[in-house]
Amino acid sequence: MLIRVEPKVSTSYHRGMIESGLLWRLETFIMTDLASQLLVPADYIHGTFVPCFNEERYCGPNSAVKDVYRLELSFQVGSEIVGTFKDDIFYDSVAQTFRPRRRHRRLLVITKARQEAQRALAEAVDALCQRIGNEHLTEAACPKCSTALKIIDSPALFDVTCPQGCFNYNFHRDSASGQFQHGHVFYGQPA
Numbered sequence: 167m168l169i170r171v172e173p174k175v176s177t178s179y180h181r182g183m184i185e186s187g188l189l190w191r192l193e194t195f196i197m198t199d200l201a202s203q204l205l206v207p208a209d210y211i212h213g214t215f216v217p218c219f220n221e222e223r224y225c226g227p228n229s230a231v232k233d234v235y236r237l238e239l240s241f242q243v244g245s246e247i248v249g250t251f252k253d254d255i256f257y258d259s260v261a262q263t264f265r266p267r268r269r270h271r272r273l274l275v276i277t278k279a280r281q282e283a284q285r286a287l288a289e290a291v292d293a294l295c296q297r298i299g300n301e302h303l304t305e306a307a308c309p310k311c312s313t314a315l316k317i318i319d320s321p322a323l324f325d326v327t328c329p330q331g332c333f334n335y336n337f338h339r340d341s342a343s344g345q346f347q348h349g350h351v352f353y354g355q356p357a
């Protein structure tokens with residue numbers, strides 16, 4: 167197993183952090199929190215590690231952002247990339263460990279299985295929402311978790327939400343024609 171993470175720092179604060187062993191702690195974090203999510207162990211992990219606020223003016227003693235980093239990784243088995251990771255992490259200098267920048271968020275390695283599950287969910291959600299809209303269903307269950315969905319099916323707005331956070335499907339309608347105009351679909355994190 168080889169880990170090669172290239173730091174790209176340009177401030178004296180971040181250089182000092184690296185000199186004090188930050189990359190060793192990062193390596194431990196990658197092994198325990200990220201590489202452990204793969205079903206088959208990677209033999210090569212590579213990527214970049216960049217402060218999100220990579221300028222001296224953000225590195226004052228009371229700065230809340232100087233310890234936020236963007237970590238991007240590829241996990242390989244042989245020549246095949248079996249997982250990727252791209253997210254912001256926060257270095258807690260008291261605990262000497264990393265955690266998600268946003269506390270409620272899990273840090274996920276995107277594996278093929280997760281990608282496939284998200285794609286299947288997107289297809290199921292799309293088909294179901296088309297049906298709800300066409301047939302004006304007032305009740306339906308989430309294709310992922312089976313919870314009863316919240317449905318708003320009005321002339322100007324179509325919104326279907328899983329209360330468990332699996333997805334939100336939201337479109338504005340042309341009141342006259344009923345056609346979907348603009349909107350969005352959000353998905354929760356895969357399992």
Ligand SMILES: [Zn+2]
Binds near residue numbers: 313328329330331332
């Ligand atoms: Zn759900």
